[in-house]
Amino acid sequence: MLEHYLRQRRQEKDILLMTHIVLGYPSWEASLAIVDTMVAAGVDLMELQIPFSEPIADGPVILRANQEALQRGVTVARCLEFGREVARRHPIPFIYMTYYNILYRYGVDQFVDGMAESGLQGAIVPDLPPEEGDGYMAAMEKNAMHPIFIYSPTTSEARMRYLAGYARGFVYCVARKGVTGMDTRFSDDLENYLARCRAATDLPLALGFGVKEKADVDFLRGKVDIAVIGTQTIRLVETQGVAAVEAFIQGLR
Amino acid sequence: MNKCGYYSQFGGAFLPEILVATFDELATAFDAVKDDPGFWQEYQTLMATYSCRPTPLTLAENLTRHFGGGRIYIKREDLNHTGAHKANNVMGQGLLVKRMGKTRVIAETGAGQHGVATATMAARFGYDCTIYMGEVDVERQRPNVFWMEQLGAEVVPVRDGTRILKDAINEAFRDWVSNMDNTHYVLGTACGPHPFPEMVSHFQSIIGQEAREQILAREDRLPARVYACVGGGSNAMGIFSGFMADDGVELVGVEAGGRGLDSGAHASRLCSDDAAIGVAQGYKTYFLQDTEGQMQETHSIAAGLDYVGVSPILSHLKEAGRVRFEAATDEDVVAAMRLTIRKEGLIPALESAHAFVQAFKEAPAVAPDQALIINQSGRGDKDIFTVADAFEDPGWRDFIKRKAEQYKA
Numbered sequence A: 001m002l003e004h005y006l007r008q009r010r011q012e013k014d015i016l017l018m019t020h021i022v023l024g025y026p027s028w029e030a031s032l033a034i035v036d037t038m039v040a041a042g043v044d045l046m047e048l049q050i051p052f053s054e055p056i057a058d059g060p061v062i063l064r065a066n067q068e069a070l071q072r073g074v075t076v077a078r079c080l081e082f083g084r085e086v087a088r089r090h091p092i093p094f095i096y097m098t099y100y101n102i103l104y105r106y107g108v109d110q111f112v113d114g115m116a117e118s119g120l121q122g123a124i125v126p127d128l129p130p131e132e133g134d135g136y137m138a139a140m141e142k143n144a145m146h147p148i149f150i151y152s153p154t155t156s157e158a159r160m161r162y163l164a165g166y167a168r169g170f171v172y173c174v175a176r177k178g179v180t181g182m183d184t185r186f187s188d189d190l191e192n193y194l195a196r197c198r199a200a201t202d203l204p205l206a207l208g209f210g211v212k213e214k215a216d217v218d219f220l221r222g223k224v225d226i227a228v229i230g231t232q233t234i235r236l237v238e239t240q241g242v243a244a245v246e247a248f249i250q251g252l253r
Numbered sequence B: 001m002n003k004c005g006y007y008s009q010f011g012g013a014f015l016p017e018i019l020v021a022t023f024d025e026l027a028t029a030f031d032a033v034k035d036d037p038g039f040w041q042e043y044q045t046l047m048a049t050y051s052c053r054p055t056p057l058t059l060a061e062n063l064t065r066h067f068g069g070g071r072i073y074i075k076r077e078d079l080n081h082t083g084a085h086k087a088n089n090v091m092g093q094g095l096l097v098k099r100m101g102k103t104r105v106i107a108e109t110g111a112g113q114h115g116v117a118t119a120t121m122a123a124r125f126g127y128d129c130t131i132y133m134g135e136v137d138v139e140r141q142r143p144n145v146f147w148m149e150q151l152g153a154e155v156v157p158v159r160d161g162t163r164i165l166k167d168a169i170n171e172a173f174r175d176w177v178s179n180m181d182n183t184h185y186v187l188g189t190a191c192g193p194h195p196f197p198e199m200v201s202h203f204q205s206i207i208g209q210e211a212r213e214q215i216l217a218r219e220d221r222l223p224a225r226v227y228a229c230v231g232g233g234s235n236a237m238g239i240f241s242g243f244m245a246d247d248g249v250e251l252v253g254v255e256a257g258g259r260g261l262d263s264g265a266h267a268s269r270l271c272s273d274d275a276a277i278g279v280a281q282g283y284k285t286y287f288l289q290d291t292e293g294q295m296q297e298t299h300s301i302a303a304g305l306d307y308v309g310v311s312p313i314l315s316h317l318k319e320a321g322r323v324r325f326e327a328a329t330d331e332d333v334v335a336a337m338r339l340t341i342r343k344e345g346l347i348p349a350l351e352s353a354h355a356f357v358q359a360f361k362e363a364p365a366v367a368p369d370q371a372l373i374i375n376q377s378g379r380g381d382k383d384i385f386t387v388a389d390a391f392e393d394p395g396w397r398d399f400i401k402r403k404a405e406q407y408k409a
């Protein structure tokens, strides 16, 4: 169980790291090499994004990665296969991140059954609030998969508690307004917001959007359980190649 | 947030969490005004004093004689200020923005008509304004870019994705998730998450209300058929809503057939096999997508119809059998436009000309004592570059060449 794993891991480390890749970008070989490198560098769990043509919650860097992956012919079936392979190779939890249309067209039940068979742990579907997600949540429940829901600074306390009722594994707190890949101010405001998140659920908390260096991770220590590094490693691979990833991850905490 | 805004299985609000509170606020603001006669009065007065409403219903006598069938009437949305029905929606949302106390508006635009309308509304109400427009559309609708900028709007060309309308919508959402505190997104058509389909249709329903009264006054009976082009579906919802409860009135929506439905180069979601039900841009409807759920490239000679999705309300009305959908090819559209210009002295927008194509096909078979209404959603002046190319007008080409020479000098 994901929650149990995270709690155990937290006994050993004061903050966990979750990283994000866009599947098939810049190539399948690179995706595999990045996963291997990240796991070797001590990443605690990973988010695998299945590309979609309309990634509305993502900023320019991840948006272009989605587009390029699709241009290279990345398919959902190949993404599921990749998930199966990395889950077999590595002992850490993997979750999918994608937009709802990918599941909808594939068939929500088939998708979730496939995830479970492949040894994945859960999914983040940012454009699927619980209000629209009956079928998805039932399929996840049946397969003991973890639907990860999102808190944002605009989420009311009442809604945070509502979302907590559906969330499994952990809750993903978005650090600020806007899309992925923009700067975040690690400030008192953020601390107050995280305190509100903490009060609304007992689940472990992850914080993502704008985490890109050790100082950010240091700020988050003691406030959340997981720091999420998304856009920054994609930028790093683009500018310095896969080889730069290991030192970067190791330097974060 | 409640699960709402469904039209049978279509619609909904598939929102990223960051926007849930903003949509709650918008739905509350809209709910407070939608049944308020005082607000509608304010809206009607604004449209009467700023945008030429009620727009006329013109009997097209020459076209009627030409086709020798039903009497062809044209609802003149082209006479709105800024030249299209887009003004109806935009001014309505402008009033709502004032009530919500926001100071900045953003919008997507395809043809540029909605962008110009939004920039105009922003100038009039004193809002800051940013317009997102696909790079391809910036190229084909340059005159509208010019006017948006003169009106004080910032026009941002969108270089991602297919660089047309859907990509402009994505960028507008990306702006909104950062700036929702002071910003309202003026979505231009009856698509997107709830309450947009309902809200945009509500403001556009002024077309149908007027048209119904006007045709009864002129003909003393309801029309046999009503035609409208369908991009996202707002002008169609606008005119159809006036006749929705009149079972005897056949409603016909005309999509962009592009180079033909079997060419793959079209934007026909409701009458081609290339579309399937899906969820994107926050709502569920028919989308032109591949079997993996990735959105497809679309094509139309009319930038305003070149969109992957369609109003969830129209998807519902198609399945319910209340609206019939047809497609018109680029070639037929240009011919219908030329005929309308010559016979009636009217210049429909390329978008609107799609509705004319289907009405012309069917008019001869309609009894002469019956009436047809075509919604002329906009005027075609904006399309001068595209139309001049389609007409292969040598004089225009020479003019542009000389103009370019002058700029070079």
Ligand SMILES: Cc1ncc(COP(=O)(O)O)c(C=O)c1O
Pocket: B084, B085, B086, B110, B111, B112, B113, B114, B188, B189, B190, B229, B230, B231, B232, B233, B234, B235, B236, B303, B304, B305, B349, B351, B352, B377, B378, B379
């Ligand atoms: C003149 C005109 N007609 C029709 C449309 C299509 O939009 P809708 O289907 O929302 O009426 C547009 C869109 O830009 C337009 O400019």
